[in-house]
Amino acid sequence: MIRIPVALGDRSYDVAIAAGGLARAGELLAPYLRGRTIVVTDSDVAATQLPRLACPNIEPIILPAGEATKSWAQLAALCDRLLALEVERGEHIVALGGGVIGDLAGFAAAIVKRGMGFVQIPTTLLAQVDSSVGGKTAINTGAGKNLVGAFHQPAFVLIDPLALDTLPARQLAAGYAEVVKYGLIDDPAFFGWCEAHGAALMAGDADARIHAIATSVSAKARIVAEDERETSGRRALLNLGHTFGHALEAETGFSDRLLHGEAVAAGMALAFAFSASTGRCPGADAARVAAHLRACGLPFDLASAGIDAAGATLAAHMAHDKKKAGGRVPFILARGVGAAYVDSDVTLADIAAFLDAGRG
Structure with a gap:
């Protein structure tokens, strides 16, 4: 396993690159879980990667796949769902998916209860090398892309290169x-x-x-x-x-x-x-x-x-x-x-x- 630190003072965190990391997620994410694993994902990733995620007591929130999900409507729906689960500020939600899920879940984590933690598990190459690291979260609006959002760093990023094996060739490119x-x-x-x-x-x-x-x-x-x-x-x-x-x-x-x-x-x-x-x-x-x-x-x-x-x-x-x-x-x-x-x-x-x- 390769660990790469993101040095940001009290907001520092590690990015772990581990082939087979999804199967070890319960162990690697243990410091961030409190008896349950609230996973935000999309319908495509739920079919291909969610079954491989070895975490305790998974509570999945499955959103539509695609860029259109980065919207006011889906942000509101996600926040309502998190509140219905009675999330606490000390909990971490898990963003399992590509850049759309990472951006949306990260933004929700930034604003629900005035800020809670989240963990990134990126499943696309784009998210693994870029959007999962750095704390940029956002949604799109009619005026343009990523115009409403927040800087909110994850607590941990887990990258499993084996997740790329199910990625369509166009997404990989x-x-x-x-x-x-x-x-x-x-x-x-x-x-x-x-x-x-x-x-x-x-x-x-x-x-x-x-x-x-x-x-x-x-x-x-x-x-x-x-x-x-x-x-x-x-x-x-x-x-x-x-x-x-x-x-x-x-x-x-x-x-x-x-x-x-x-x-x-x-x-x-x-x-x-x-x-x-x-x-x-x-x-x-x-x-x-x-x-x-x-x-x-x-x-x-x-x-x-x-x-x-x-x-x-x-x-x-x-x-x-x-x-x-x-x-x-x-x-x-x-x-x-x-x-x-x-x-x-x-x-x-x-x-x-x-x-x-x-x-x-």
Whole structure:
């Protein structure tokens, strides 16, 4: 078992990576359970992973699967269910599932009884390498993605790589986009590893999966420890591809037409392409990023993401970005592979023009 600490003072916690961890969950989660295990999950995960969760006295709360579950209505239903179970502030709820369940359960834990504990057991690659670590919780609204939420750190994260064995290939590829992100931010050697081993990871290579998960979690833990609430700008680098990607998700109605990881993949390629088109980074680096995403079956531009909206339409989605400050949306751009940075001088008009050129 690999343990990776997330150092946040009195909010510190460990991320444990253990093949077969679901079968050992009762033992590993013992410090957080008080005679029962309240598990928040979705209908898909309930069928594939809940039977493998070896915990005492499981009380399941099963929600609909899909991005649409990150809503006011489902948040209210979850809070009502937790209160009906007479949860106590000292209890921990368990989020078993992907990013949607982790975000929703974490947000409910942040607000029920003015804050209770929760444990993350992510079952998708995307959640294992990204959303389960760092304490960001949220729901989507009509105005955009993740605009209502809270920073609420989990007490513990348990990652079982064997959960990926039942993951559909499309979901696995979408999660892999977040793995690639860590190489593109500040670790060019890891991006090189991805180019060499990404195909093996998606084909089921256990060692490749564990290496990718551990490297990604270690990178995120380091960045979160430096900038927990995105006050210094360091944590903002984790949003590489997300400002573009969230606009693409909004354009597709946050539906299965474009999964979150697929949108992030296209968003990263667009961020590099924009950086190259404005002389910020070498064109060869942008081409390298697009080529790797394409080889992995991920979107790498607007067309491959199934988007034909005008640049102004996509830029209008970006105007609702939660990181907007002083009327400007900061973009995560790149000076090259492994050299991402925050740029607050780009205008939405610049982005709209670039996206229109891409449509042509």
